[in-house]
Amino acid sequence: MQDVRWLRLKDRLLDRGWTSRDEALHAPHDTMWFSRSSDAANLATFREKMKMAAKASAAYVDVDTDHAALHLDLVSLVDALDDVLDEPLKN
DSSP, rough: OHHHHHHHHHHHHTTTOEEEEETTTOOOSSSSSEEOOOTTOOOOHHHHHHHHHHHHHTTTTTTOOOHHHHHHHHHHHHHHHHHHHHHHOOO
């Protein structure tokens, strides 16, 4: 059974300019993509890892345009994860 939060995450990302191709979600600047590869995938853990990546990428925003695009995509993903995980779960 699919976790409703994964469906909400997909909707939030599509609203932020992400695209869905080949069962994967692709970032607006095409710096990354991901797919849900496990029914046991944990959104909270994923969010924490992406927050750390976004924080690390912030140091390179002014140095390299590719890193700036990556940072924007990571921030978009973290914001969507925050939205989904902060929403109350409805049955």
